Amino acid sequence: MHRRLSLLSACFCLLFVPFATHAQKSPIALTGTLVMPQEVIPQGTVLIQNGRILASGADVKLPAGTKVVRTEGIIAPGLIDLHNHLTWNIFPRWKPVQEFGSRYDWQQKPAYSVLMAVPHNALVKQGLECEMERYAEVKAISEGETSVTGSLPSPCVRGLARNLDYDPELQGSFGKIIYNVFPFQMSEQELADVTAALSAQPRGALLIHVAEGAPNDASTAREFTLLKGRGLLRPGVSLIHGVALKPANFAEMAKQGVGFIWSPRSNIELYGDTANVAAARAAGVRMALAPDWSPTGSDGLLGELNYASVWNQGQSPSPFTERDLVLMATSNAAELAGLSGQIGSLAPGHAADLLVVRKEGQDAYWTLTHSTPQDLQLVLIGGDPLYGDPVLLQQVTGSHGERLEVCGTPKAVVVDGKPFAETEKTLDHALHQFGRHLAPLSECGN
Ligand SMILES: [Zn+2]
The missing domain is CATH 2.30.40.10 (Urease, subunit C, domain 1)
Structure with a gap:
């Protein structure tokens, strides 16, 4: 985010x-x-x-x-976390004094720069990125997570959580998992890599931030159309956030085999509301749950399960059962990552x-x-x-x-x-x- x-x-x-x-x-x-x-x-x-x-x-x-x-x-x-930004979880909760229209709004605010971006990037420059990653992985594990995304692209930490989107030691049998925060800024080469991963056998997965902002923010909503224009509404792709997506968008995602990764706490703290998951569920979209990052989301997936459960109980009717929510943090997430049969279940043969x-x-x-x-x-x-x-x-x-x-x-x-x-x-x-x-x-x- x-x-x-x-x-x-x-x-x-x-x-x-x-x-x-x-x-x-x-x-x-x-x-x-x-x-x-x-x-x-x-x-x-x-x-x-x-x-x-x-x-x-x-x-x-x-x-x-x-x-x-x-x-x-x-x-x-x-628990399988398909949406995080691990090194930012060194920061205590960030409580902005306003709600934002889109992620582009708060990312340009001096408060974000002073409290988050400047110290984060300075610590990385000081060579502490592996310490940041190590801390964040222990934090994730202390929240029941065993697989994470949003790791740093360097082999900092081995032997802690599974880093689904990056591990140079891992080669071969599974699809390439690509995690992207700004998919509309991808270069032609990056887009070609994505297309190759999604066309390969076994198929890879693309987990991308799309339509992150307030539900009625026009620019945020427009990202769905932009995504279609890039040819990315296809199986193997999962959209993260999607707060501004309309029921018709979710219907199209279901038809095209596109998944959805829901991060309610961070959405509500930054934008005042979250995605229309009732519409996503009614359309039959495969959904996962993930915490985003701890400054405005949950410390990890156990916390996000708690938050989602309370949110769900407050809806009439509630879109989910408690079992639905657990599956969104386990087997559904494994499926969106292309790792069904490997993680996300206690069935024999799984890790x-x-x-x-x-x-x-x-x-x-x-x-x-x-x-x-x-x-x-x-x-x-x-x-x-x-x-x-x-x-x-x-x-x-x-x-x-x-x-x-x-x-x-x-x-x-x-x-x-x-x-x-x-x-x-x-x-x-x-x-x-x-x-x-x-x-x-x-x-x-x-
Ligand atoms: Zn994010």
């Missing part, structure tokens, strides 16, 4: 090869309530080995030597990207859309336990990890290299030059 240093980043994806380096020597089984694609299994088991889900269900036969961890929680696929949240109430979907970062008990990416409650993390890994505190609740993270606390200290110190400070991992409900 904002100006980043690289507007176009891409991946050459054999997504799961690097995770083989994190293979478990022996299988691990997690027990709890399973959120499966079509059903919830109250007392189920997920069996994991070598970064993959081997089996899942109510009755799973465990090989000899399996380590069994009873979570007593809800086990769900890791072992999953989360565990504290069980509350009877409905697992409702629990997921109402969980806070304090409730997040465990996150595994490619079978690697990277984050969670210290006690549970130790049961799975045998190590405590590095201690953190999130909203007064003890958590732990497993990171390679120097301590995460040093990254936080470095960034906070650098931001002080600009009268700013590092955002907390979680706003804790503020």
Whole structure:
């Protein structure tokens, strides 16, 4: 949604090869309530080995030597974030004193420049971009995210979240995922790359910001026509924001197989309203949910699920069920990224990207859309336990990890290299030059 240093980043994806380096020597089984694609299994088991889900269900036969961890929680696929700008998540919430007509309005305001753009770009120039990325990925994981987009186009961070739109180590088997903030500024070469990716087998994905502004802003609405003129209403493309899209636009998107990525909190904070998702749903558009960035959106996808659920309850009629919202952060997002069958589900054969949240109430979907970062008990990416409650993390890994505190609740993270606390200290110190400070991992409900 904002100006980043690289507007176009891409991946050459054999997504799961690097995770083989994190293979478990022996299988691990997690027990709890399973959120499966079509059903919830109250007392189920997920069996994991070598970064993959081997089996899942109510009755799973465990090989000899399996380590069994009873979570007593809800086990769900890791959340897939198709709309973020990770390095900007070092900033605390930005509260503009007005609503804007379009993204081009606030991007030229001195307040945005002083508070955000100048310090962000200065920190990058000081060589801190990898620290910014590292901080943002831990923040995303602390919100239940296992796959992210909007990474920097440099190999800064390995072994944390999956960077769907950029990873030079990944080559081959999956479509190229292209994430673009300003699609109308693409060069002819960039457009040719996009066309090639969308025409390839397997097909790539193009995730683009379009029609971001107030619902009745004429210039914002016009972007849909411009997009058609560039030949980009085609399968594999997903539009991000789309606040000014009309029901007829969503009908055309559904007809052309174009997806939609919804970011309600950031829309409402910047423009006073969000996209007409009821029309998108009625038209049959495939939809994902994503937080945009933490300055005006949510800290991550758990927060955005909470926000979307509250928004949804306030509509009459509500366009979505709680299950719909969970699918928008998991299997629907995987589908829009061209990664169905790989991530976004606990079904056998998928990457072992999953989360565990504290069980509350009877409905697992409702629990997921109402969980806070304090409730997040465990996150595994490619079978690697990277984050969670210290006690549970130790049961799975045998190590405590590095201690953190999130909203007064003890958590732990497993990171390679120097301590995460040093990254936080470095960034906070650098931001002080600009009268700013590092955002907390979680706003804790503020
Ligand atoms: Zn954005």
